[in-house]
Amino acid sequence: MLTFLLAISVLLSLFSAFLYWQTLEQKKIIRQILAREDMDEVGDDPELVLTVKVRDPISVAKKESRSARFLADHLPVMVSKMVYQEVMKELERELAERQIDVDMQIEYR
Structure with missing residues (x-):
């Protein structure tokens, strides 16, 4: 033991x-x-970075655009990219109205 x-x-x-x-x-x-x-x-x-991910860009595109309803089924990558570009433009507009200076970019991971 x-x-x-x-x-x-x-x-x-x-x-x-x-x-x-x-x-x-x-x-x-x-x-x-x-x-x-x-x-x-x-x-x-450390530098703080905000990441935004659209969970279902295809459904967003179909909801927001009549032409995207057709394109989303045939060109999903292009439609997803366009959704991200539009989201970025809208965020930039909103932040500019509030006089918040930002650098925005789309990253592929």
């Missing part, structure tokens, strides 16, 4: 040492990333 407990304590000690080593490695990787991104000081605030 004593041998069993000793073996378990040795295993737990080895596991703890492994976790400690992993923590040190993660800290080293984080320091390298911060240095590479010119964020040497940890106090620098």
